[in-house]
Amino acid sequence: MTLFLLSGTALLAIAAVAASGGSRSSQTAPDGGTGQPATAAQAQGRIDELEQQLTQAHDTQSRQIVIGSAIALGVMVVISVGLGWFVAGRVLRPLRVMTAATRRITADSLHERLAIGGPGDEVKDLADTIDDLLGRLEGSFDAQRLFVANASHELRTPLTTMRASLDVALAKPGPVPETTVTLAARMRAELDQVDRLLESLLVLARTQHGEFTDSARLALGQLALTALTGRAKDIAAKGLTVRENRSDGSAWVWGSQTLLRRVADNVVDNAIAHNDPGGWISVAVRAEGDDAGAVSLVVESSGPVLDQRRVADLAQPFRRLGADRTGTGRGSGLGLSIVAAITQGHHGTLDLRARPDGGLRVTITLPRTDGRAPAEAPDTETGVAR
Structure with a gap:
């Protein structure tokens, strides 16, 4: 379109120069003789008058040509912009479709394909x-x-x-x-x-691999309570104080019983293993967002001061933060990476934050199930509504 505009402008300039060149004609006429001075003078005046009229007509025609050419150029610019936008949209539409499809495909949906039809271009x-x-x-x-x-x-x-x-x-x-x-x-x-x-x-x-064969409606707070109860001896052996806040009764999620229980177990194990003797553990369940469309399990613990830049690496397999994060060195380095994988598989998020005064805050956010579903009493061991 730019080349078309430049060529049209050059064409318009050439037309204007050509049109103005014709008006530069000679204003002199040959002397017809001296025998009839009155008649010659009248003839010369008539010629001058005609030449003046011709010049005015030529100038008027030139202006009309220039104006018409400018209007035509403007119309062609508008048409070119419209056609260029339409053609570019048609040409780039498959690319937009490919971009959207590629962004949608993740490691859990590699079976999807772009499947773009059309000619073999x-x-x-x-x-x-x-x-x-x-x-x-x-x-x-x-x-x-x-x-x-x-x-x-x-x-x-x-x-x-x-x-x-x-x-x-x-x-x-x-x-x-x-x-x-x-x-x-x-x-x-x-x-x-x-x-x-x-x-x-x-x-x-x-x-x-996304193999969830035991999905059910689960009480998130009850899963955390079960994990704490099962580790009461370890908590007592280390002299830890437990603070619980599970007042949100709408914290129900839908997912795998085995895997979500593993999430609660792993975060509690992590809070116990990497805590200071005589420290504390805080477990809270809360709603997230204005419409409470998600619920979070927040597990905080005391402990050594950690580098936030390296804390995010704990969600990767076999990642540790040195000997202070492995205790006796018996940790596998898979605890929080399993939590991250299970959370992602349930369309949730995992947030790891180093506390300024030491320790770690683990926040697991999951989609909340419909609170209007039948509120059956959960199993005290599993937190499953049956």
Whole structure:
């Protein structure tokens, strides 16, 4: 359109110059002789008058040409803008569709494709290339999840065999050397740690694969209470004070019973394991947003001062913040990463914040179920409405 405008302007300038050039004519006439001075003078006056009229007519015509050309140029500019906008919209529409579809596709929906139709042009080739890339990514993700799940299952067999061997060695008749008993206890503790790690990998693979087979309506506060009750001995052993705030009775969510219970267990375990002796733990359930369309489980704990720039890394697998965050070094580094994966799988968000005076605040926000659903009494062990 810009080139068309420049060429039209140049054409208009050339037309104006050509039109004005014709008015520059000679104003002199040859002398017809001296024999008839009166007649010659009258003829010359008549010629001058005609030339003046011709010049005026030529100037008028030139102005009309310039004005007409300017109007035509303006009309063509408007038409060109309209046509350019229409053609650009038609050409860029598939690109907008591709952009929206690509933004919509995530790691949990790699099975979707752009599926752009139309003639085999460059845009169609680009869409087909992106679809092929999504297919390869989907295969890679599936292979990774399948490998983790299969490897975790296959490793359980030798773990079971090793436990059985320890039991047989300790159950032999006769006195068992103290060193053997100590070694067996240490080996059993390590085997338990490996078993917990494999279980965490299984949960992580299952969550990333979106396998929710036990969905139900759950009381978020009750899940937190169950997690605290099950760890009462650990809390007492460390001398921790628990502050509870579960007054929001509308904090019901819909999701996997097993996985959401694992979320509550992991955040409470994290608050206990990485706390100071004699510290405190705060558990609160609250509504989020003006329309209370979401509810949050907030678990805060005391502890050492953490670097906020590194706290976000705790949601990644096998990420720790040094020895002070691993305690005895027995942590697998998967606790909060499992929480993040399960929360994302339930269309929620996980927010990790370092407290200014030490410790960590974990906020898990999930969509709230319809509060008008039948309010059945929850199971005190699971928090499930039945």
